[in-house]
Amino acid sequence: MSKPLEGISVLDLTRVLAGPFCTMLLCDMGANVVKVERPEGGDDSRSFSPFVGDDSAYFMSINRGKKSITLNLKTVEGKKLLERLIERFDVLVENFRPGVFERLGFSAQRLREINPRLIYTCSSGFGHSGPMSHRTAYDLIIQGLSGMMSITGPDENSPTKVGSSIADIFCGTFACIGILAALHSRNLTGKGQKVDVAMLDSMVSVLENAIARYAATGEPPVPIGNRHPSIAPFASFKTLDGIINIAVGNDVLWEKFCKAIGRPEMCDDPKFVNNPARVRNLEELMEILGGELEKRTSDEWLGVFGKLDIPSGKINNIADIFEDEQIRAREMIVEVPHRCGNVKMPGVPIKFSDTPASIAGPAPLLGEHNREVYAGMLGLSDLEMEELKRKGII
Amino acid sequence: MSKPLEGISVLDLTRVLAGPFCTMLLCDMGANVVKVERPEGGDDSRSFSPFVGDDSAYFMSINRGKKSITLNLKTVEGKKLLERLIERFDVLVENFRPGVFERLGFSAQRLREINPRLIYTCSSGFGHSGPMSHRTAYDLIIQGLSGMMSITGPDENSPTKVGSSIADIFCGTFACIGILAALHSRNLTGKGQKVDVAMLDSMVSVLENAIARYAATGEPPVPIGNRHPSIAPFASFKTLDGIINIAVGNDVLWEKFCKAIGRPEMCDDPKFVNNPARVRNLEELMEILGGELEKRTSDEWLGVFGKLDIPSGKINNIADIFEDEQIRAREMIVEVPHRCGNVKMPGVPIKFSDTPASIAGPAPLLGEHNREVYAGMLGLSDLEMEELKRKGII
Numbered sequence: 068m069s070k071p072l073e074g075i076s077v078l079d080l081t082r083v084l085a086g087p088f089c090t091m092l093l094c095d096m097g098a099n100v101v102k103v104e105r106p107e108g109g110d111d112s113r114s115f116s117p118f119v120g121d122d123s124a125y126f127m128s129i130n131r132g133k134k135s136i137t138l139n140l141k142t143v144e145g146k147k148l149l150e151r152l153i154e155r156f157d158v159l160v161e162n163f164r165p166g167v168f169e170r171l172g173f174s175a176q177r178l179r180e181i182n183p184r185l186i187y188t189c190s191s192g193f194g195h196s197g198p199m200s201h202r203t204a205y206d207l208i209i210q211g212l213s214g215m216m217s218i219t220g221p222d223e224n225s226p227t228k229v230g231s232s233i234a235d236i237f238c239g240t241f242a243c244i245g246i247l248a249a250l251h252s253r254n255l256t257g258k259g260q261k262v263d264v265a266m267l268d269s270m271v272s273v274l275e276n277a278i279a280r281y282a283a284t285g286e287p288p289v290p291i292g293n294r295h296p297s298i299a300p301f302a303s304f305k306t307l308d309g310i311i312n313i314a315v316g317n318d319v320l321w322e323k324f325c326k327a328i329g330r331p332e333m334c335d336d337p338k339f340v341n342n343p344a345r346v347r348n349l350e351e352l353m354e355i356l357g358g359e360l361e362k363r364t365s366d367e368w369l370g371v372f373g374k375l376d377i378p379s380g381k382i383n384n385i386a387d388i389f390e391d392e393q394i395r396a397r398e399m400i401v402e403v404p405h406r407c408g409n410v411k412m413p414g415v416p417i418k419f420s421d422t423p424a425s426i427a428g429p430a431p432l433l434g435e436h437n438r439e440v441y442a443g444m445l446g447l448s449d450l451e452m453e454e455l456k457r458k459g460i461i
Numbered sequence: 462m463s464k465p466l467e468g469i470s471v472l473d474l475t476r477v478l479a480g481p482f483c484t485m486l487l488c489d490m491g492a493n494v495v496k497v498e499r500p501e502g503g504d505d506s507r508s509f510s511p512f513v514g515d516d517s518a519y520f521m522s523i524n525r526g527k528k529s530i531t532l533n534l535k536t537v538e539g540k541k542l543l544e545r546l547i548e549r550f551d552v553l554v555e556n557f558r559p560g561v562f563e564r565l566g567f568s569a570q571r572l573r574e575i576n577p578r579l580i581y582t583c584s585s586g587f588g589h590s591g592p593m594s595h596r597t598a599y600d601l602i603i604q605g606l607s608g609m610m611s612i613t614g615p616d617e618n619s620p621t622k623v624g625s626s627i628a629d630i631f632c633g634t635f636a637c638i639g640i641l642a643a644l645h646s647r648n649l650t651g652k653g654q655k656v657d658v659a660m661l662d663s664m665v666s667v668l669e670n671a672i673a674r675y676a677a678t679g680e681p682p683v684p685i686g687n688r689h690p691s692i693a694p695f696a697s698f699k700t701l702d703g704i705i706n707i708a709v710g711n712d713v714l715w716e717k718f719c720k721a722i723g724r725p726e727m728c729d730d731p732k733f734v735n736n737p738a739r740v741r742n743l744e745e746l747m748e749i750l751g752g753e754l755e756k757r758t759s760d761e762w763l764g765v766f767g768k769l770d771i772p773s774g775k776i777n778n779i780a781d782i783f784e785d786e787q788i789r790a791r792e793m794i795v796e797v798p799h800r801c802g803n804v805k806m807p808g809v810p811i812k813f814s815d816t817p818a819s820i821a822g823p824a825p826l827l828g829e830h831n832r833e834v835y836a837g838m839l840g841l842s843d844l845e846m847e848e849l850k851r852k853g854i855i
Binding site: 248416 | 689813
């Protein structure tokens, strides 16, 4: 069976996370992704801990299935080789700081001249316009600037970073959407275009209720821990041996829940009879429920709630998710054979019935596909390749 | 100028957040999205606070630009109308609990019979397979089960929910990618297919370094506040009047940073000379830096660091982002005219040079486009529509 993006070719000049996450998605869906790396050391993330054998587990996970070629873009010959590659690809993705690729000789205009059908996609911290465009960005900085940290955390004095680098990842994900939409558009117009996606824009677009709430009330929301702003009980609770989440989303569930915890009288109590009443009397509610829930273990409670289909669940750690039956059934932790043995990484979250996506193979060694690309695609001879290598160009 | 998805039609049976976020992205990019709502009250999120006038600001934001028709899917005539619509659309998206749409008479097989070119996309908490498939999911429950809460928070005893509902949003975003990839595939094969995306799968796929780290070391990562696991100083710091983020990503920046804070001697100190040393002596480092940084205000420090391009930034709250110059320059907070006045909401994070995406218009009133769709597309007469309305079918 073929994959959904079979036949699409992607020239990948990205490093570290945002861009590589985008091209990973394209690669898992069947695109032919050729990663262009500098000859000296390649993508910085090849040296990021932790390591398995000599290889970065981080790099291996985000770059699975891609091909790697080396190319020194600071040399005239290197730039000429890149031009010849650009002629032959559908998509080019880069995540240089804005201005850098242009100074190397590759403005959006120049790229269009080389290949009018090219989808040119740039991902960056702040985007290719605006007063902050040229500033250096890291995920932490963007999480702070975007407002996401101001609504995450245990209480209003503790703005908290999301544990994974979601500013990078949302940026890569929206870049992927942009590329696919631009491909669709190209089918109609015959023309490529530039797609510009920023980490900061991406994070602002996923603040969800916080923006609507501030726009409607004029009150900036603050971190409220694991509670819901307008539904109760909908929070994390301590049990005898851990913490669990419970989400009593409506009054029907509330009635079931009161019986389940052995407090059936609470659902007739005017203080707790419906959601607005429970939100009004939240502190008292949480104190009573806290007292009940700490009497039994997490597994005991989840067994009781599971039978009644009261939404509830563990706070799994990363070891737990490797053992979780649902996550296993959905093939969301997979093993990919590498030279250092099998490496575990996340699976593909998009399940296509007819053209299933899958991990195409291990991450490439630096320059592993030089021959395939430079000889196979551009027709360079062994001698020419040796010469380029000697000069530090590939 | 046309938009990138001009000509694509989407029949949208989704409610609340994950599905509606997906179809919002498609709509912003030019797809014709027809939202199918139950005649009694429509999408539940029409009643979610906060309100602007009589309308939910939450609903208005996520459903901007879509069309709304009413349809009772529990009636025989309602099902027949849906079949006639399905024949005419490119994409159908639903986020019912797995099994519900099938029990209404619309299995994947049946949908394929009605329209072999249809891209049928389902988004759900746990996906359409596996032992938990039929369980009810809320964002909080999925954030807990996915491991994301176990790596977010101030310390290892405080697993913390991300402030926005990113399990829903990532699910909607991956569903959008799946739809666009399936459209590409359909261009080659002529056939539609089923695309199944789960909130839990989506969250596992964005855990990033946490999975590589656990797989390589066998140690499940824990929340470490706003610090970086292997780079220092890379964290939030208290200033005289607030908190700022600073990301000293390499030793060149470290030298600049030491001078900037008036402690040039620190960069020669063997305890702090390079990143591994700084990580080893993290507590001492953080104490010294904490002492220096609390001497001046956030704005003073950010002025100093900004001039030297040391990555740094405020922890903006939602009020701040409405005033942020970069966010304004990128049009990431936009005003959309509604019957109740202008409503502010996030802009589109994907900037296309030739076929720009944009918000097509306000969110629809319930059933606002019944005539356009039922008369214009299916050819029903006024009399037939009156009759259907009387029977509670539309």
